[in-house]
Amino acid sequence: MRFLRFSAILISMIAAGPLRAAEPASLVLKNANVITLDEKRPAASAVAVRGETIVYVGDDAGAQAFLGPKTEVLDLAGKTVIPGFNDVHVHALPGGLFYLEPNLWGKSCEEIVAVVAEEVKKARPGEIITANSWDYPTCPNPHRKLLDPVSRQNPVVLTQFSGHACWVNSAMLKKLGYTAKTQDPEGGKIDRDPEGTPTGILRDKAAFPAQARALLLVKKEKREAALEEALRLFRENGITSVQDNTWDPRTLALLRQLQKEGRLTCRFTCWSYAGYSIGPQLMKLGRYDDPWIRPGPWKLYADGAFSTRTGWMTEAYAGEPDNFGLPMMTPARLAAFYLKAAKQKKQIAMHAIGDRAAHEVLNAVEKSAARYPQARQLRHRIEHAQIMLPEDIPRLARLGVVAAIQPFAASQPQKDLDILGPERARIAYPYRSLQDAGVPIALGSDLPAEVDFQPLLNIYYAVTRKNKAGDQGPLNPRECLTVEQALRAYTLGSAYAEFMEDKKGSIEVGKLADFAVLSADPLSVEPAAIKDVQVEITIVGGQVVSRQQ
């Protein structure tokens, strides 16, 4: 039998000359340094693709068999090819808007007012003005009274750098119905003057309505422009998949439209907010479940953020002995959500920044797993996981919980020292501890809540834990990931977080042909130089979607 099969191959080789594949490839990459992230074959020089799928990984000689008259061949002259990046946590539409609207990062309060005045001049009366990324170090005393003189007719929503606070003017306060009599919502805070009048600073759940309103008021053309901007940012940075806080069914419809028109250049896994927006109903119809647009987990919030001092902590913030942050849900409510998820076999992506938040989330997952053992297979995710009680880290591994982390967060050591104090700043962002404990980790950006979404820059942060200039940090070098760990987490790790590791995350026969071609090999350059590695070509589903050389 074995002899027969062998002779059949031999005969076909003699008959056809060099061995030919049954059907030629549509795309062949050759003369490349392919980092496959496939343990069975870590390195290769050629990849052949038919349609959307990888059909060959190996050396250049072997790829010859896949050439046909219509095969597009890219000779990469030794350049590095990696699996396309998969950003585990983005807000695509706000991300696009973020880059279209003014960025206030590093500006003083006076400069910010001047920017708003300019925007008002360009806008129609009543039109909403949005901008982002102001922060306290450069604008320490934001107040509606500064904005009002330049924006009487236009509501203004300026999102603070973390995304967890807004600075609004009186016109916006009026739209929201916030007055001296308004109670703080649970999990939110309306900052007030001594006499009780809102100052215009809204935190967490008090800020959400302002942000939601701002998004709702965005006109259709602007939404389209924003989504297209986000797609451009993704493809120019080698991001071939994103896991998106979609929430709004209008965005889903827009994605679908772009897909039909052949303009969708990134795969989307779309999350619904808390499981009760109409997004999941739409998704249940199955219309959106393909490798381009897929339904994702429920997104929920357990707490706030460090920079607004609202992450839920076991110990108080530095210099504020009574401030332990803001829980957004009681432990009982958390437990109820995880029970519901276990019953419905649904994954939860839970925003948890502080150690107390993570602790309570793990308690809730544990309770659900005690009743429904399958809860451990749901790959519940803790989004951000910025600080954790050391004893909680192995619990993630035990409960099958994924840590979905954003290395940009670890890039501002001075800020952490101010907010957390030296002891806790040193144990924050426990990336290596998570990795070593066997916790599945996945990397991403939280675009636009964190400023830098570029994967290679984030890998630099994960590996060095320094700031961008390289002159601060690391506070705790033991928590640095290796380049390979970070690369794996940004590809295979993210694919695992969305149950797509059989289709994405490594360069293997049968997987989707999503790649990034890089100017240098991140595994061999100096760690400090990783952030300077350029994405030259991005390929999604076997199609070149971006080329920048």
Ligand SMILES: [Zn+2]
């Ligand atoms: Zn987010």
